[in-house]
Each structure stands twice: as C-alpha cells, then as structure tokens.
Amino acid sequence: MRVAIYSPEVYTYGSMLIGGILRRSYKVNLIRKFDRVILLKSDVVIFSLYSTLHIIDKKIREIIDFLKKAKKRVYVAGPVSMYPEIILNELNVDGVILGEGEIITPKILEGDKEGLAYKEDGEIIINYSKEKPDLNHPLPLIPKDIGEQNIRGANVYIETHRGCLGNCTFCQVPKFFGKNIRSRDLDLIVREVKEFKKRGVKRVAISGGTGSLYNFKKSLDKDKFIELLEKLSSILGNKNLSVPDMRVDYVDEEILEAIKKYTIGWVFFGLESGSDKVLKDMKKGTNREKNLNAIKLAKDCGVKVGGSFIVGYPTEKEIDYLLTKDFIAEAELDDIFVSIAEPIPKTELCDLIIKTPKEENLVFKKYNPYLSVAEYRCYDLLVYGSSFTLKPLPPQICLNEAKKQGEDIRKITNLIYKYKKYLI
Incomplete structure (x- = not known):
C-alpha cells in the first residue's frame, strides 16, 4: 500500500512522526505542496491539518474532491481532529483520525475503526481510542528539503x-x-x-x-x-x-x-x-x-x-x-x-x-x-x-x-x- 501524507505549507512534527511510523509497513511520501503524481500513485492520502482555516480552504477542498474522484481513501488528522463533526460535514473524506495517531493510524489503514470518526448512513460515528502512545517512537520521516x-x-x-x-x-x-x-x-x-x-x-x-x-x-x-x-x-x-x-x-x-x-x-x-x-x-x-x-x-x-x-x-x-x-x-x-x-x-x-x-x-x-x-x-x-x-x-x-x-x-x-x- 502506498500512503501520502499532505501537511499544507509546513512539515509539522506530527506529520513527520506518523510518516516515520508508517514507513515500517508502507511506502510513504510526505509532501507540503500539491504533487499530482505522488497523490495519484497513492492508495491512501492523510491530510495533516493544524489550523481550523484548513477546513474551509478552497484549495484543500479541491484537492480532496480530486482525490475522491480518483477513488482514493482520504483521511484527516492533526489538531483539527478535536472537532470531527465539523470536518465530516465540510469535507468529503472517509474519516477523521482522532487525537494522537501513533497507535491508531496503522490500524485504521488496515480497516480498524477504533480511533476513527466517520459517516455511516448519514450519521456521524465517533470512536475514540483510550490508548496513549509511547512517545519513544521511531525516527520521523524527514523530507529532503x-x-x-x-x-x-x-x-x-x-x-x-x-x-x-x-x-x-x-x-x-x-x-x-x-x-x-x-x-x-x-x-x-x-x-x-x-x-x-x-x-x-x-x-x-x-x-x-x-x-x-x-x-x-x-x-x-x-x-x-x-x-x-x-x-x-x-x-x-x-x-x-x-x-x-x-x-x-x-x-x-x-x-x-x-x-x-x-x-x-x-x-x-x-x-x-x-x-x-x-x-x-x-x-x-x-x-x-x-x-x-x-x-x-x-x-x-x-x-x-x-x-x-x-x-x-x-x-x-x-x-x-x-x-x-x-x-x-x-x-x-x-x-x-x-x-x-x-x-x-x-x-x-x-x-x-x-x-x-x-x-x-x-x-x-x-x-x-x-x-x-x-x-x-x-x-x-x-x-x-x-x-x-x-x-x-x-x-x-x-x-x-x-x-x-x-x-x-x-x-x-x-x-x-x-x-x-x-x-x-
């Protein structure tokens, strides 16, 4: 499985951290600018969003809609996951990865729904995980630039x-x-x-x-x-x-x-x-x-x-x-x-x-x-x-x-x- 992590404009520490964890099992690309080739080659795209403004950002909306038309699985993660109801009503995504993602993100990519918020038959389902991650994690995925x-x-x-x-x-x-x-x-x-x-x-x-x-x-x-x-x-x-x-x-x-x-x-x-x-x-x-x-x-x-x-x-x-x-x-x-x-x-x-x-x-x-x-x-x-x-x-x-x-x-x-x- 190929995974792209999109952290708009800035490589946040959280995006690099999750990238480092996921690369043990998947081919992972971390980007901060739109890259059509990388995104289309990916099976899953995770948007690491750190500002409420990202939710109403026209460019981000357009990229997500583009990915959904290309039949990609799309998730949102990062600090904005504190308010999944807004994201799921505003953005056409498969789900919101809730809170600290070290443990739950790999599981969600394999189909587990613990730690995930999503829509089912028009209803918002929120499954918080009680697990707290160990902060002594593998090295982050550090971009070349x-x-x-x-x-x-x-x-x-x-x-x-x-x-x-x-x-x-x-x-x-x-x-x-x-x-x-x-x-x-x-x-x-x-x-x-x-x-x-x-x-x-x-x-x-x-x-x-x-x-x-x-x-x-x-x-x-x-x-x-x-x-x-x-x-x-x-x-x-x-x-x-x-x-x-x-x-x-x-x-x-x-x-x-x-x-x-x-x-x-x-x-x-x-x-x-x-x-x-x-x-x-x-x-x-x-x-x-x-x-x-x-x-x-x-x-x-x-x-x-x-x-x-x-x-x-x-x-x-x-x-x-x-x-x-x-x-x-x-x-x-x-x-x-x-x-x-x-x-x-x-x-x-x-x-x-x-x-x-x-x-x-x-x-x-x-x-x-x-x-x-x-x-x-x-x-x-x-x-x-x-x-x-x-x-x-x-x-x-x-x-x-x-x-x-x-x-x-x-x-x-x-x-x-x-x-x-x-x-x-």
Missing part, C-alpha cells in the same frame, strides 16, 4: 514532551494531549536531532507548549531540562537552538541562565494581557505583577524577552486594552506578537464566543468603517508595542496583519456559529 523550511526562524520544531498543566481558555493542548506531562527519553531526542542535522537542518526549536516542563513529574526537573539544552547545544551550537515558548510561572534564575548559555538567548512568554481581570477570565494562572517580575528576571539574567498578547477577547473592555498598553510600556520587551482571540472549537473561548451576541463580538463590532474593534486594537498594539522593541514595525505592515487576522477569525467564527450544536 526540510532545511529550506522556516517556522519563526527555525527549520523544525521538535517534540520533547506532551501535555500542559495550564487551564488557558483559548488553548486546546490540555484537551488534546491531557494535563499530565509525558516526556521522551533524552537519548532518543539527541539521536533525532543528530538525524535532522544530517538532513540539512540548522536551527531547531524545542516545542511541547512550555519547554521547561520537560520531565516534569510532581515538580520541575531542572537538571533534566538543563541537560537537554546542553546536549542539543553541543550538536547544533547555541546560536541554532531555541526554546521559544515558556510560561512565566515555570522559569527561575537557574533555567534562564541555562537558556542564556545553551540557546539563542531568547524566551517568549504568553503574557496575553495587562489586565488582571482579563488574565483571570482567560484562566492564565498568573497576573500583571508576576508577568513583570518574570520579564525582569529574564533580563537580569541577560536573556532577551518576547511577549505575545491577545486582543479582542470577549470580556476585554476599553480599560483592559489600555492597561495592556501601559503594561507594554513598563515591560520594555525585545519583541512582541499580537493575535486576535481565535475561538478554536472545543475550547472554553469557543463556548464563550458562541454565547456572545454577534453584534457584541469584537471581531465583528465596528471601530470605524474600515476596521473592527479587534482589528483596530491589534493594529494599534502592534504599532505601539513594537516601538519599544528592537524592531519597530511600519504602520502599513501592522495594518495588513490586523486586517488579515480579522478576516481569518471572522471565517472561523462563522464556522463555529454554523456548527454550534456540536460544540456546546
């Missing part, structure tokens, strides 16, 4: 662990992977990074949601995390290793000193808001003071700090937004990212959006004839926030980014309104 890929400065994000201790209302990670931290063996991570380097990868980013939670059991295992950084840095060099995503409540001086020594010397905190009320609504588990203290600690350790913020959260008032601007002025970040609140289906934020009248939804509510309230705040915060950083952004770039985000979030929001009966 992986070195050409650029994701926020890295060629690839690797996985060191799964799970998250947080409760953030906008995040699907705890529901997808669970709240218990499951970590991979260090020796296998090292072996994998060496293989990526052989295949042309220069810059590696450590993923997993919060890097310092690697090997977390009942508390932080700082020694293991620092050993991880030290060993990977010895392979790649500290200028080619990053740990981009960290929580302010899981760093301390020792961890930050290791980040300074063994990586590019940056951390990116999910700060989200300068308003304690909004942070509480988001269930961030932190507050303005803790965020500022973590930023100061990192800077004192010689680590540069990037911060991400969310605007347009349903409970965000004008005063909350102004508090965020005040926070940014006080924090003096080295870089800034701003996102309009995205209602990922099956998250608490999605539930809140569904219950919010459309006319009160800040991504639809007009600030002026050209921008919604959420778009204006995104634009304004990008211009204002970046003026304090190392790389101030031109207003036109900020405007284009805000309008693009607003357009995308409206598409996603309209999709969840359409399928709200499956989501609440």
